[in-house]
Amino acid sequence: MIHNMTENQITLLVIKSLKENKKKEFERILDELQPYDIAQVYDALPEKHKKRFLLFMNTDRLADLLEELNKEKQLEVLNKLEIERTGKVLDLMDNDDLALLLDDMSPERITSLLSGMKKSESKIIQDMMNYPPETAGRLMTNRFVWIRDYYTVREAVDKLKSFAEYAETINYLYVIDQERKLVGVVSYRDLLIAEPLDIINEIMYERVIAATVTTDQEEVANMVQKYDFLAIPVVNEENVLMGIATVDDLMDVVVQEANEDIEKLSASGKSIDFDTKAFVAAYRRLPWLILLLFIGIISGSIISGYEETLAQVVALAFFMPMISGMTGNTGTQSLAVVVRGLVSNDIDKKIVTNLILREFGVGLIIGITCGILISLIAYFWQGNATLGLVVGFSLFLTLIIGTLSGAIIPLILYRLNIDPAIASGPLITTLNDIFSLVTYFGIATMFLSRLT
Amino acid sequence: MIHNMTENQITLLVIKSLKENKKKEFERILDELQPYDIAQVYDALPEKHKKRFLLFMNTDRLADLLEELNKEKQLEVLNKLEIERTGKVLDLMDNDDLALLLDDMSPERITSLLSGMKKSESKIIQDMMNYPPETAGRLMTNRFVWIRDYYTVREAVDKLKSFAEYAETINYLYVIDQERKLVGVVSYRDLLIAEPLDIINEIMYERVIAATVTTDQEEVANMVQKYDFLAIPVVNEENVLMGIATVDDLMDVVVQEANEDIEKLSASGKSIDFDTKAFVAAYRRLPWLILLLFIGIISGSIISGYEETLAQVVALAFFMPMISGMTGNTGTQSLAVVVRGLVSNDIDKKIVTNLILREFGVGLIIGITCGILISLIAYFWQGNATLGLVVGFSLFLTLIIGTLSGAIIPLILYRLNIDPAIASGPLITTLNDIFSLVTYFGIATMFLSRLT
Structure with missing residues (x-):
């Protein structure tokens, strides 16, 4: 009967059955729903109906519902149940879902939650919690034949x-x-x-x-x-x-x-989604930004070291954003290829050597192409052949450095058993900023007499 | 017997059975392997043994093998088979895998490949090929009860x-x-x-x-x-x-x-993996880099518009990389949150409004924090209070702009039915470069008399 209804209509029907205290009708509706749908209905329910909703459900279904909710909502539901019922529901939950729920909880809280459960079931859970997080031991279920x-x-x-x-x-x-x-x-x-x-x-x-x-x-x-x-x-x-x-x-x-790889590559901070509050999101993003601010100051002090060069040839500043931007971009490109490749490849010496050689080849090709292009543009724009050569040669070098660093840094981190994605895009970009500024101003200073 | 052997040992055993022409032995080994393992063995096989390897396999197993190989290898195998056998193998392949193989092929090639198949089977495939790529119609199988x-x-x-x-x-x-x-x-x-x-x-x-x-x-x-x-x-x-x-x-x-989202966010170009040749990888990455090079030139011409300001206060250049880097970073952070959020959320006006308000809030908080911080640093470093205020106020504004653009640009693209991930990190970064330079030099020029 309800199979053509939208989620909203179903929710209204459920509320009606709760208001009129019709348990049979309530069960008839839930019989037709998937656990995920039941969770959606529970989410959409006004607070005042939630208690009866949980009361009307049998323990089997409560366990299914819990498995579909996020941690916060799971605890909300458990708090609404009596202790005895909590134990029964937890007994019925898949042990991998239960282990996930208990993760990060204080030992006292875990003990009190598990107290209502059967000894045999709570023993299994406690054994699972001894395996390191994010391993097979944590996500396996014992419900198999x-x-x-x-x-x-x-x-x-x-x-x-x-x-x-x-x-x-x-x-x-x-x-x-x-x-x-x-x-x-x-x-x-x-x-x-x-x-x-x-x-x-x-x-x-x-x-x-x-x-x-x-x-x-x-x-x-x-x-x-x-x-x-x-x-x-x-x-x-x-x-x-x-x-x-x-x-x-x-x-x-x-x-x-x-999602974690993307978060790290963009340094967007842990688990920010559409529902995260502005203050929390800002708090999670700020540490990276402040770190990068200080690295930016390092870039600044490098430039200040070349203050005289810059004061004599102000036009050098015109090409700064382009050079550091391009170096950062090519580094990010290499980084993404390597981080995703590490997920699906078995790594050995041969593969690493080939990869580094390949990225060096890539750096060489794009370095030559972009270097020649920018030399010509700089020459025609500023009418200074030496400036053209300085900018072009710098870009050639920084593109090779950027490409290689984007590949080598995550590989080193991987070797050190540090998640390579932590070498996030912005970090590589900022490091490449420093490399590129030193290269650019170093070369420009060498040719200073011919630039002015 | 082979269940404890490594892949290499198994491959050697298979080669032995091929060399000694022992089909029974060969089949006994393959009986114990998963299709994925058989594909690995085929990959590792020296070229000269491949033909007999395929000859020894029955059509069922050949179909399983094909499903595990990439497109290039699939065609290699099919080219080694006789036409009659090709038809039989394709009949046995899952139709979704076959549809994937035929994708991008010329109509003539498809007709010739399908010619050996049963009419009923090839009809199903041709019907599937009429659905748009990357839809359920393309990846469904008709092998169900x-x-x-x-x-x-x-x-x-x-x-x-x-x-x-x-x-x-x-x-x-x-x-x-x-x-x-x-x-x-x-x-x-x-x-x-x-x-x-x-x-x-x-x-x-x-x-x-x-x-x-x-x-x-x-x-x-x-x-x-x-x-x-x-x-x-x-x-x-x-x-x-x-x-x-x-x-x-x-x-x-x-x-x-x-992987596609990450590729686009990092503008690393389509499908570059560890096996891609340097020349091909460079070719795929270059279009983005060249586009960004020209955008970099735009940044340059903006700076050149403020040449006089810069010539009078060279210290302004010291903070350029920091300001444009930070603006780019905050934009990338917002972008990643929005792009991944769009994958798993249903979007309506309310969500979009909330999201933009949230990001504005985030921009405000990080703008104030980082703005004050850099004001103090700039003041103590350069001993110029006006310079500190100019840099701090600029960073405050550009962080708000950067955060908002990282959120709004992908939302607009999503609304226009363009994949939001195409507003790749580097593109947002480079656009934010331009915003930030205009803001920074604009404000600096306003206060020029007090800076010198």
């Missing part, structure tokens, strides 16, 4: 059926031995094609692609993307199967990591 | 089983009526829980989240990410079910779109 290697196909299918409602994905069954070590994988398709009495051991794939609990989440996402999997098993150092990471969570990882 | 609304659960399960090997995902079954219109969806879990004689019509969800054939691929990826689906149905304007888009393809879309 495993089978033993001696099962028959029929036994495997029976187990799958009885766990279907509980499991996150039913496309793969992971096979473990008596020590819970991961020894194989069969797909649901394999089971359908095999004979009921075949032994799993004989039909399973033995070359299982797996992540370990400490694998970085970005790498896990990369594996799943390359292999087109819907889930990937996660094992510990002894190859014991601990959980699975599912593609829906990994898709979120990909989006999050891409 | 549909059921009719009057089926019983048992009939649905039977159909699912018989198509399991063929279908791309078995998690959802889409329900259509007699006109092939999409009317519902049931998950495989729903089927397992229901009674065998229940009618699909009664247990299905009617509120199906679907994309249309012309929905932009980025939006489709967004839907799947929000709802945590593994696949999403694709319908035409009459709501007739045309295909499904699967999460593995959409994950590739997310990565591709994020």
Whole structure:
């Protein structure tokens, strides 16, 4: 009935059922909605209806709702529930979502939140919280179906059926031995094609692609993307199967990591979105800007060192923005190529050498092209051949330096295990500013007698 | 046996089997590999072994291999096959991968490639090629299982089983009526829980989240990410079910779109990766750089308009890089926030107004902070209070202008249906250069008498 309604109409219908205290009607509506839609309705609800909305929902649905909300809203919901109900809902939540919720919370707060939960469930969560943030151990779920290697196909299918409602994905069954070590994988398709009495051991794939609990989440996402999997098993150092990471969570990882790269490349500061308040956004952006202000002062003091040169040939100032701008731009271009390349490539010496040689080649080509172009422009504009040569030769050199620094700096940071994207665009730009000013004024001073 | 081997060891084993002409051995190895791994082995193979490698593979596996290769390599493989075999392999390829391969090809080349295919299969591909690039119509697959609304659960399960090997995902079954219109969806879990004689019509969800054939691929990826689906149905304007888009393809879309945003923000040019040759990379990067070179000349001519001011107060040049750098930086920060926000937010007037007001607020706060800071620095460094005020007030104004332009320019482009990321970082930076120079020298000239 509601399948053609807009979100607003549905919200109104929900409010009506809440006002009239019609729980049946309320449930009938929610039955037709996806958890994401229910979260949207909850968001749009006036504050006064929220309590009854939560009261009307069963714990299953509450757990689904929580998984769709952001952290702030999750806590808001939990605060509205009684302690006993909180425990039940947390028991039902996927453990990866719960781990994310608890992240950054004080130990006391965690203990009090988990107190209502079943011992077995809260133990799992506490174990997960011991893995480093942003690793496979943090985002795996324990809701998967495993089978033993001696099962028959029929036994495997029976187990799958009885766990279907509980499991996150039913496309793969992971096979473990008596020590819970991961020894194989069969797909649901394999089971359908095999004979009921075949032994799993004989039909399973033995070359299982797996992540370990400490694998970085970005790498896990990369594996799943390359292999087109819907889930990937996660094992510990002894190859014991601990959980699975599912593609829906990994898709979120990909989006999050891409946004982080962009934030860092633009030095826009952590997590500013459309809802961030002006004061908070300014506070997050200011540290970078102030750092860059001081670096700008360094540029200024370099120029002041060449005050006499500049006073004699004021025209040199005309080309300053162009030279430093171009150097910054080519550096940013190299930086973006390298930062994104590091995400999807395995790095070894050969690749790094090739990359640096390639960028040197690029710098050479664009340096020669732009250098000649600006020499001619400067000569015809200012009618001074020496000025043309000084500007052109400086641009040639700074473009090579800029291109190389945009490639080498992130590679060094990567080698030092520092996120290369931190060498943000503005930072590279500002460093290149300094390189380019020194080069430009250095060359100009050398030719000063012929410039005046 | 090979499950603990590295990729290199496996490649050597494959070469051995090829040299000794042992097809059984060859197949035994490939049985244990994922298509992605097989593609890696093919890539690593010396040229002289490639022909026999392809000869030894059955058509099923060849189709899987092709789906894992990039376009260039796909064509290389197809050129090595006989025409008859090409047709059979293309029949087996997923139609979305095939459509991607044919994209950008000349009509004659397409006709000759498709000539060996079954009529029914090549018709589907040609229909797909009629949808605009980067839409759901281009990336949907027709390998899915549909059921009719009057089926019983048992009939649905039977159909699912018989198509399991063929279908791309078995998690959802889409329900259509007699006109092939999409009317519902049931998950495989729903089927397992229901009674065998229940009618699909009664247990299905009617509120199906679907994309249309012309929905932009980025939006489709967004839907799947929000709802945590593994696949999403694709319908035409009459709501007739045309295909499904699967999460593995959409994950590739997310990565591709994020990379494109970064490429555009950094103006690094289209698709430069670690394997791109220096000459090609330079060629792709040069257009931007040359455009920016000319914009730099405009900056230069603005400064030359203030030649007299500059000649009288050379110290003004010391603060030029800092002012234009800071303005560029704050613009890039705003730009990144807006460009990524546009990806995940629905835009209306209210949001735009709030965003612009917010950015104005941000500009005001950082303008005041940095303006006061630089006033003090300039005063203590150069010992000239007027110079301090001129520099500080200029920075205050240019930071507000820069912040606003970084937000407003991409919003205008978005409104004009131009991809806002095209207002790349360097372009905004360079425009802000011009704004800031005019402001700075304008104010300085006004106070010239008190500066000297």
